[in-house]
Amino acid sequence: MRYLLIIITLISSLYAKEAPFSIIIDEPFNNALLDITEDFDRSMSAVGFIKSYKNGLKESDGIYTNAFDYLASLSNSNGSLIHLVKVGSNADIELRKSIKLSQFAEALGVVKTHDNGYIVAGNTINGSLVIVGLDVNANMIFHKIFGTPNQDKMSKIHLLRDGGVLIIGSSTTSRTDTGNLFQGGLGLNDIYLAKFSMRGEMLWSKKYGSADDENGVDAAEAEDGSIIILGQKNIGREKIPTILRVTQHGEKIWLYDIKGEKNTTAHKILKLRDNTFALSLSQLNDMNKEQIRLLKVDLQQNILLDKTINTNYTSILKDIKEFSDGKIVGVGVVEDQYNSDGLAMLLDSNFKMLAQEHYGSDSRDAFYALKILHNSQIGAVGIHTDKDSQESNMWIVKLNSNLKMAQIFKNGASKANTNTLYAQLLELFRDEIATKKLIIKEDLSIELIDSALYFNVGEFVLTSNQKLFLEKFSLKLLPFLKKNKELFKTLEVSGHTSSEWGMSDFSIGYINNTELSMKRSFSTISYIFNIQNQETKIFLSELLKGSGFSFSKRVIVENREDKERSRRVSFRIIL
Template sequence: MHYILTLILLTSFLYAKNGDFSIVINEPFSNALVDITEDYDRDISAVGFIKKYKSNQAKQDTTYTNAFDYLASLSNGNNGSQTHLVKVNNQADITLRKSTNLPYFNEAVSIIKTPQNGYFIGGHTLEGSLLVLKMDSNAQTIFHKTFGTANQDKMSKMIPLRDGGVLAIGSSVVSRSPNDNLFESGLGLSDIYLTRLSKEGEILWSKKYGTTKDDTGVDAAEADDGSIMLIGQVSEKKSKSVTILRITQNGDKIWIKEYKNEKNLTPHKIIKLRDNNFVISLSQNDDTNKEQIRLIKIDLQKNILQDKMIQTTYASALKDIKEFSDTKIAGVGYVRDGHNTDGLAMLLDNKFSMLNQEHYGSDEYDSFNALTILNNSQIAAAGIYTNKDSQESNMWIVKLNKDLSMAKIPTKSIESKR
């Protein structure tokens, strides 16, 4: 496998960079970046989570003679995640870092730009509620809203809508409370759970979909006519299949299509193309039980226009895909060779033929979770990077050229240094 090693961090709260545009942010515990976007000032913003201790105020006056006792008193079993936003400029300088510091532990899954150069951030609390934050361009919270059913809910993705609102996609454990009027018994073990919110954060509707099996909402994309294409995972014992669902802007079901296969299918992403058709990124086990990439192109009438397996030497998956203006498709995810996992970047033509692929990372566990195509056709990707001999993952941002080579940090001119 081909590796490009990023510079390792030496201390907490600092980051390192060299000629390659690759930033690793090292903090205590396992942290990650899960989504990324380009700001209107051409900077890059990524969101993820960072682990924090929850202080035990009741023991502030206690004197400790042993450092391990002191650390145990701080954690008290309550160390957990907080949504964390990172902003970097074209020189690979980190210009902003902000944690939510909400009173409950939470993790982000999506970041969306607002017209004011701020952000919608979607995620969930670890107690089982869905979470939406609206922030200004300095990551100051305008409002945050927690919502959901009486039971355990989890968000997989949040997407922007044409009216300025957002759609939260996720799952909800079957409701057993008579006070939950969404579904008193649910459809199965867990159900696809959608909530549409206005740009002011008002909940317009919430609906569940699914089978008598275990259903999870994965991702969605809005069509030009306002309808929504949704993908979900259906699980039963050791079998996994994929549901493709089209609903109206009010959440009413138009049609549903299920993909079943003797080899497990896992959906990762759906995007709308410029021709108003859709591409779905999945992974599927081959005859040797090795994970391979599968891409499906589908129209609004559920006609399959293309369906192709991307055969690679190593087990691979594309967790995010985006379309260039020339109709080529960029994808990022992971590639596995034995016990080593690297970040995968792939470029395909509009017929899903692979034009190029590159692997980035260390000898440990590394993965790209999301990408955005920048105004200059470069790619920014976010994910996790693991230092050598470490068991803890770090936040990771890279910038790639369109040919998937690592972008270089621009050299500052003499004039800019004066």
């Protein structure tokens, strides 16, 4: 396994010009970060728990004759605290706060509110569930402890489109001979759902299941407002994922078991752009090692795709998200005989693995959740364990979209500068933006959107319209790049194609389109380069990079390829 772990410290920030975006927060006893979100100011916030304990008895505590009295005296003095950490673009910790409740609790999930606050949810130490509202500075606005009279457990929190918050978990059945079956429970454990408003008002709560042992794991919302719940059924030693569809008011529509030959564990459900759902599962192989299993299902219980990713070691994706181009990124854990690492994996829309990276030390490390950020970078959280230690620490990393660790820079070429440069580019090209010639994205990429600037099918030679635009475009862009040359590393010019040309079969079509996309990139680079003076040519020779993406980054509109808009070149400024 591959190991890479950098702790960001004051010393490293003073001497290193760049370092991986990896933060380890070490507190006494076990602690962890279990969920992550992005704030309106583009920082990241993560939640989890830390532990707080009394050091010893005070005189006023008296003498206790049994352990239960002593433990009761500590009930408001020690235990798990909900913990929130906010991290800026340069890996600086902007806020850390613990939320202490009368019934100590661990946070398992977080969502953002409309005013940049937080809704945090988790478990209490006595088997109840808790939801906490925090303002932008993590000050507590409200908290509600809720659940059934039984032992309850939360798994995930999900923000619904109507502004409601859905809690997904489980509740242990406990009923008398005369009790109402549906109030007491249906089996050993049941799927438990509760919906709240942003103000912490419970709108409804319900249980679902059968006579077997079932737990709620995660949820996703369909376009029609119905909700698909991913659950876990346990029958003896047999583990079966289950999916449940309910209305927006919680009425059951159907419940379906996903049976297989091997024990299978449910981890995550994700709504995809085409209104189908991706399920991240793990399934034991013949060597008794868990392997990643990914399913795509629709609203009618049909399994559209079933893919297992086989490796030589235990691999689990605990969270998955979808990029705007349809690729899927997942994070989790990979284990061998001696240790575990945080796992990051990139997949195409058919669950074919495109890349994977392992991050960690020579002890216990894992990722639990991820967030795709506004600039297509990835925030991930989990645990890190120091060498020769048995206690886990909080861990936050930022990855690029190719899964390589993002960098922070001492010289200022960071996200803070990206925001400034983005604003400057918007001002520089405001006329072209207003006349719909181009758009500029926050990752400093520039997309041409005027139909006169697209290529015809199979062609790469520049038209007079394209040449005229590139002359005006370079007259603005190149002086800007020269002015800020200490911040820039590369100006990448990428060629793209649609998928209708040269497709006698897939392999030949891909190679033909790869060549065509590279020719489009070369035509653009060579034209811009040749119309410059000698000084600018020397400058560009150290900055320009050409690439061809074939038809891998087609423009998709309403789930269909826009072939005209796909035949293009794009620009990206890389710091």
